[in-house]
Amino acid sequence: MTSPWKLDPEAASSAFDLLKQSSCVLMPTHQNVDADSLSSVLALKLALAQVGIRGEVLITDGEVPHSLEFLPGIEDVLIYGIDELPAYDLLLLADHSDRTRGGDFYRDDPTRTNGDIPIINIDHHVTNDHFGTVNIVQGSAASTTEILTDVLAVWGTVLTRDIAQCLLAGIYGDTLGLRTESTTARTMRTSADLVDNGGNPVPIVNALFRLKPKSSVCLWRSALRGVSWTGDLIWTELTQKVFDDCGAQRSEAEGMVNFLVGTEGSRAAAILYASPNGWRVSMRSMTEDVDVAKISAQFGGGGHPRAAGLQIEGGEDAKQQFLEKVAEMIKADPEVAEPTYVSDVVLD
Numbered sequence: 001m002t003s004p005w006k007l008d009p010e011a012a013s014s015a016f017d018l019l020k021q022s023s024c025v026l027m028p029t030h031q032n033v034d035a036d037s038l039s040s041v042l043a044l045k046l047a048l049a050q051v052g053i054r055g056e057v058l059i060t061d062g063e064v065p066h067s068l069e070f071l072p073g074i075e076d077v078l079i080y081g082i083d084e085l086p087a088y089d090l091l092l093l094a095d096h097s098d099r100t101r102g103g104d105f106y107r108d109d110p111t112r113t114n115g116d117i118p119i120i121n122i123d124h125h126v127t128n129d130h131f132g133t134v135n136i137v138q139g140s141a142a143s144t145t146e147i148l149t150d151v152l153a154v155w156g157t158v159l160t161r162d163i164a165q166c167l168l169a170g171i172y173g174d175t176l177g178l179r180t181e182s183t184t185a186r187t188m189r190t191s192a193d194l195v196d197n198g199g200n201p202v203p204i205v206n207a208l209f210r211l212k213p214k215s216s217v218c219l220w221r222s223a224l225r226g227v228s229w230t231g232d233l234i235w236t237e238l239t240q241k242v243f244d245d246c247g248a249q250r251s252e253a254e255g256m257v258n259f260l261v262g263t264e265g266s267r268a269a270a271i272l273y274a275s276p277n278g279w280r281v282s283m284r285s286m287t288e289d290v291d292v293a294k295i296s297a298q299f300g301g302g303g304h305p306r307a308a309g310l311q312i313e314g315g316e317d318a319k320q321q322f323l324e325k326v327a328e329m330i331k332a333d334p335e336v337a338e339p340t341y342v343s344d345v346v347l348d
């Protein structure tokens, strides 16, 4: 458990002052929008409406993911590239670790976030570089929505059921249902307060963690059938044909590698996606002394210690060499009897 944090009420008040001067505040999500990003700005839109401030939520790349369609207020979001941008005089970037995270909204015109239009920056990434005109950044908060719950209290927002539901969904999303190391007693108390105000974990847990498309099950059937071991590495392989036959997206297979990594007796897991020149590999580890970022780097890839990726160029020989080399690299220290497991991690 990380140490608790305290909101700077002056920063929260400065943000509110700036918001009250705005005729329209645009609130773009970060790219590859997730529950915390979208719930933050949906909650803010509802909170701002209580005091007559117009806020607009903008999905910055692609569409609303199916799994987030349950969020209150989702019917009012704008989609970048489809809906017309409103004339805005203030940006609020929630859950953006830096000013470049806004997907196509940023890429199409990087000057949009250069500060000419003032920016309110509310975020929980430790790497946040305080790019805003006003910055509310708490690196040890579990989610941006956890911070926002305190911000809205400073603003005197009435915590309606819809706002509570958005905030709770963001916390659940980034903590995988209060399971990560970032989840503190404070996070749990905030969650309990949100439930007291009408937040309901059931639809959140179902949408974020339980429901899946049929295509995912089709994919998993094939992936599980192909599970193999090379030393303590558990791995499976998926071809493009399987994705096509199942009608599945690449992202639907990532849950599979997270599932495999929890297999007792394994020290790392990998999915090998066949590509025209070889394989793209996604790796995971939940054993404390196995750092898959370092392993991937040996093969020209990279990522996080618990989740990383790389590319294998070549044919079956290259694949076999890769598997054997990884098995060698993850071998357990014979002096250590039991593996030490780390908590779940969220990568964004």
Ligand SMILES: [Mn+2]
Binding pocket: 036, 037, 095, 124, 142, 143, 144, 174, 348
């Ligand atoms: Mn977040």
